[in-house]
Amino acid sequence: MSVAMDNARKVADAVLYEGYLLYPYRASAAKNRVRWQFGVLVPPAYTATSEPSSSVTECLLDGAANALVRLRLRFLHVKERRVERADGGGFVPVDRLDTGERSHLTFDEATEREVEHVLAMPALLGVERTVTVRVPGDRSEEAVLSGAGEPLGRVVCEHRPLHAVLDVTAEAGAGPHGLVKLRVRTRNLTGWTGDGTRDQALRRSLVAAHLLIGVTAGRFLSLSDPPEWARPAARGCVNENTWPVLVAGPGGRDAVLSSPIILYDHPRVAPESPGDLCDATEIDELLHLRTRTLTEEEKREAAATDPRAAEIVRLAGELPPEMMERLHGVMRHEPATPWWDPAADAAVSPDTDTVTVAGVEVAKGSRVRLTPGRRRADAHDMFLAGRTARVEAVLSDVDGAPHLAVTLEEDPGADLHRSHGRYLYFAPDEVEPLAEPSGKGSA
Known part of the structure; x- marks a missing residue:
């Protein structure tokens, strides 16, 4: 695992959980009724919505004809969480089951998935290589007991199996600069019967899917601000349902994040942010203050909604005053030579x-x-x-x-x-x- 890829992980994690669960972090909130908005690759046979089943990433590299290409596909795998009440000798699905001190809600969660593959650039030039991604399904049950130990029901959690592929190829460019265009198509090949709701289709989808791509030699070129000699080649790159940006840190060129949301080159997470609020477009201070104003019943529902929601509520309640003060504002010092000064280049x-x-x-x-x-x-x-x-x-x-x-x-x-x-x-x-x-x- 390269240093550049490690440095990119924080930003990639923010992309992974962007919109995962929104304030007020409760299953009953209207804004959390329709979930998983970014980077959703549905089964190809699912056509009830206009969501795609594939994405295409094209990026440019200079001097990388002999590099190793590290592909890291990351996405969320939706896990169905179903609460069932004991009924005679069987179980009946319900929205909620309370045990006095704890509530159990029917509400889907998600599990992080990550698949990495390393390919040699010479083996990709003019040839399409296919990397198969298979994630098996699984099922677990948790008994729900009363305070006296009597069975009240159960919580059933289940992942559906997923099948996807990465089609990878590279094209050597003409000219003296040795440009290479790398192309990666991510396809969800999971089966679908044609019946069922979007929620059911999401359980067979790659959610918040994105790619981290690193190289051992050469450098990636910015597609939003390429050097003048590479502009024609940059305009020729076609990206579908994704947005590749440089992400190896300021000045770094050996890693790219192909994101389902639009970012600038070299994005970064503010060091003042104390935790993941699943809403990177909001202001941390505002979300923490709002979370503190939730009633005890609302906090209890949020804690039952999702483990990440429970952590957000806990963090907001325990955040010390000095940490809240850091969220109020920060002064960042500009470099001694500003970017617009020719001396900076x-x-x-x-x-x-x-x-x-x-x-x-x-x-x-x-x-x-x-x-x-x-x-x-x-x-x-x-x-x-x-x-x-x-x-x-x-x-x-x-x-x-x-x-x-x-x-x-x-x-x-x-x-x-x-x-x-x-x-x-x-x-x-x-x-x-x-x-x-x-x-x-x-x-």
């Missing part, structure tokens, strides 16, 4: 970088004539056309396109603008290189 150097214009290398200190193009919409540009300027820096925008920062030669305030970094900006095709005036620099 060692790959660029505005003082020494060059750009070729009409066959001439233009850099800081070069003389140019301004020729604003037709794409300019500012009327002020007509007053700049034909004027001469000094290049102060060669910069790149967020898309990697070059721009020239200049000051006008005849501007008496040029020194002041230079000291404050107040420049005019032009694209390379909006200037003409000029030679230095004859005699410049002579005694």
